[in-house]
Every structure is written in C-alpha cells, then in structure tokens.
Amino acid sequence: VSIAVLAGGVGAAKFLAGLVQVVEPGEITAIVNVGDDFELHGLRISPDLDTVTYTLAGEVNPETGWGLRGETWQAMDVVGRYGGADWFRLGDRDLGTHLFRTGRLADGDPLSAVTREIVAAWGIGIRVLPATDDPLRTMVTLAGDGPDDGAEVDFQSYFVRRQHAVPVSAVRFAGAEAATPGPGVLDAIATADTVICAPSNPIVSIAPVLAVPGIREAVTARRDRTVAVSPIVAGSALKGPADRMLVELGHEASVVGVARLYFDWCSTLVVDEADAERAADVEAEGMRCVVAPTIMRDPASSAAVARAVLDSIA
C-alpha cells in the first residue's frame, strides 16, 4: 500500500509518527505545507517541513512538539543583546538546519532537493515533499481593534510574533497562482492507494497545500480514496488557533465545519468519539463519517489513530 499524506506541522507530524508504525515508511509520502515558510535574519525557515522531519527522526523537542531535543539558545541570546528580532526563537541546533537549507537554496537548488538531503541525514524512511518549490506565503489580515487592525502580515508575524492572539479577517496564499506542485507531488497523489489529510489546521495548513494549482484537482480525482482526520474535537482545536480561525472566517468550529471545507475533495472524515453525535450531520454534508479515537498522546495512541484511519477507508 502506498499512502500520500497532506501535512501541516505538529498534528501531522504526530500522525505520521503513528503511521510509520503501521505501514512501511517507504510507502509513505508526506506532502507538506510551505505557506508558513519565511525569512528571518537572512535565513530560510520551513517550520512544517522541519517539524515533520524532527518528529520522525525522534529528535523533536518533546516539550514543545517543534524544534530539536537538547536545544541551546546561545545565538538568540546574542541576537537579543543587539536588540535584534528574537520573537521567533531559533535554537542553536535548529539553526544548523536553517543554515544548510539557506546555503543550498542560495546555490540554486530547489527546496525539494534540499529537503531530501535533510531528511536523508536524519535517517527517516518516508518521503517528505514540499507542496511546491515556488514561493507561497500564507498572509493573514488582522482584525483586532488595536493599531494592527486591517494590516496584512505574514503567517509567523501572526502565529508566533502575536502568538495568534489577534482575530483574523482574511487569509490568502500569496504566490499560489504562479506556483507549481513540487516534484513527485502529483504522482504521489495519483498513485497512492490512500490519500490522508492529516489532522492539521484546515485554513493555514491544508488550504495552502491545496492552493497550489493542480494539487486540489489531483486530490479531487482521488476523492473516493481520500480520508481526513478532523483537527477539531468537540468544537476545539487540539493545538493552535484553528477553532478561532474557523469562526472568525465564517465557518463552524466543529467536525461539521471541517466537513463543509473538505467534502468536495475528500470522501471520508474520521471524527473523534467525542463527536459521535455529529456523525449524521457530517454525512449530511456529503462525507462518510467514521468515529474513532483520534487523540494522539504517545506513540501507541498515534499508531492506533493511524490504524483507524486506514481501516476507515479499507
């Protein structure tokens, strides 16, 4: 069985860490959001690619779910001494990844090639593909009543710098129209036995992947074999601002709201047992609904979720 997984950051990484326990890693291709990518201090930072990679390497910082284990902060301390931007905390080990990636990109190599080398160096068995090698940036319009009201900022300026504490009135994916799917992306979707949409933020993790022309169409063509795991459980995001963002952008923060966003390209939605009572409402939106435990607390529960997702569409 070959499996393609549409992936964001922490939630997708945990899911993939479960999936590699139940499927041969060589059969898995993660197609990862790059809308969160940005430049800081001249370095190219790809948070979702790194979170997936570090997690599968068993090197992710267990306290945060991102960054590396055994991290130190010497570089950031010196940046702080200069009054430089230190709101995005780049650990010393993590910096090694950004240095390598930035240098290789400056040499003219595409992100997909550099990612392949980084992934290989950590000994990860799955394929990790950026959704696109082209510039694609998630831009967020802030709707607070502060001085930022109406300003459009890049994703990290919303997510990390403002700790996603400001309401949002719009999200767009700059560069998406001109972007093309990364090497192997369309083929992985077309040839997969199953396409899985990981439990990632629908608005800022999954939507930017689908915004690359060709990817949504490829997934839609596999709709019968595509299954999503709801990132919303009992009306709340397990992590991050997905629930508030959904409401702020006019959606429902529930498995039904997710179904309305996913039904046209995805046939099956796996919802948590806590949402069992909404299964009929999901099905009314045109998706098969499968109820299963979806909370990933540790490797064993992640593997159980992965198994349930595969069973849901077997």
Add this chain to the structure above:
Amino acid sequence: VSIAVLAGGVGAAKFLAGLVQVVEPGEITAIVNVGDDFELHGLRISPDLDTVTYTLAGEVNPETGWGLRGETWQAMDVVGRYGGADWFRLGDRDLGTHLFRTGRLADGDPLSAVTREIVAAWGIGIRVLPATDDPLRTMVTLAGDGPDDGAEVDFQSYFVRRQHAVPVSAVRFAGAEAATPGPGVLDAIATADTVICAPSNPIVSIAPVLAVPGIREAVTARRDRTVAVSPIVAGSALKGPADRMLVELGHEASVVGVARLYFDWCSTLVVDEADAERAADVEAEGMRCVVAPTIMRDPASSAAVARAVLDSIA
C-alpha cells in the same frame, strides 16, 4: 588626542586593546578591513570587524584570538550532519552576530550602521568603522601545483578553507574601484592627531583598506603624522601567512619589505628590537625607523607597544 587606526583582525585587535589602556577610548577610531567579509549559509560574515569588537569587549576566545569566549558548536554539528560546508566554524554565540548583521543588512541598513549597533551592544568605547559600506572582496590567485593552480578564490577559501597552505601568485580587491569610504572614515583620518597602521598583514589587511579610493590619499595627506607597526618581526609574521605572502608576491619578508610597501603614505615604522640592525635599511627606504618592543603577549605588553607607538611620533 584623537587617533585613527587602520586595522585588520587579530593583530590590530590586540594593538587596540593596548591602545585603549593609554588613550581615552572615545578618542580612538578603528578603520577596519572588510576585504575578508564573505557570505556563507546566506549569512554575512565580517571577520575583522568581529575580531576587533569581541577583543575590545573582552569576549574574544583567548585560545584562538577570534570568535567568542564560552562558544558552543551545536549549529555546526547539525550542518555537518547534512554534509554542509563546515570548514568555516561558526560558533553558536558568534552566529548571533551574523544573524543580526544579516537581518539588518537585508532591511537595507549599511554595514557601518549595523556595526555601530553591534559595537554599542558590547559597550566598547572606541568607534569601529568599516573601511567601506560597499562590497569589496579580497580575491586570491592560488599558485600551487595541485588542481587549484591558477584558480582565483575568495579570501576565506584561501585563508580558512585551505588554511593558507597554498602559495599565492596574485591578490586583488574586487569592487574596490567602485567603493567609497564608509561614513566618517575620511574625516577620522583628516582630523586625527595620529594615524596608526596596526600590525596587520600588509597584503590582505592593510592594502584592501587603502584600495578604497580616497583612503590612501587621505592617509598620504597625513603622512607626517602616520606611523605603522611592522607585522613582520625578524623575518616572520607573528601570526598568519604575511611572511610567505610577501615573498610569493615578490616582496621581502622583513621590516625593509614592509617599509617599501608603506613609505609613500607613512612616515614612521616601529620595528621590534629583534630588527634593530635593520633600522638603517628601513631609513634608506625613506621612513623614520623607531625600535621598540612590539610583541603583544598580554594586556600589559599590548599597552607598552601602544605607548611606544605614540611616543615614536609624539
């Protein structure tokens, strides 16, 4: 008394650390070589500016004479894991400086402004000016009989990557013709009571400073008040490849060879006691020669050298 110092890296930094003990730091302006600057992993690295700054801050790594005290190497370890370029060892603390500088330059600020902020953050009392804000790169033609024969490489590819173990057939300063002196540089030279040429490599530390159009002329106009400390003692460079470079490029590796390079813009050469017997030969080249101890082993001997240099032209 106001003093302008033409400066390279380690030797100049030690000299400046002596000078601040005998002159008010606020009276001192260091005009620093940027020909060694380069880009690696997307970061802008300014080795001589940093060596001067770290040394005056008392934060230089005492074992190497460059880099920071208490350094760790976590980022480089990860770069090495990826097979990335790790021949130029960037310590984690040191990386903080490169991150801040690179980010500020990317914002459009000139190197001189960024340097001012870095210097201020370390609480250094002297002014530190890049010789120019414009791109100026010392390029070295290799003359080995290996596969590199005849290749022109940037300075760090010679100095660090090849550990300056390859003979050299030419040195040029790319970008020099189009460069203009950094803000304050010409004024510091014109208004200084004394201009000091620090004991730095004549070929790759001092020459690139003088190669910026206007600087050599400004120093020449102050020739009577300009004094140099020979970086060659008893025919050898105290540090680095200056002695070999001089010979490879057709000069004499001696205080006389230094005098032949400096006499047209500098009136006085301070030579070490070990070279007392060559004083008459130096004077035959058209420079006053003053014999004094010039070896800088510690803060006290650095201060003594600084005092002797000031006395030589009092």
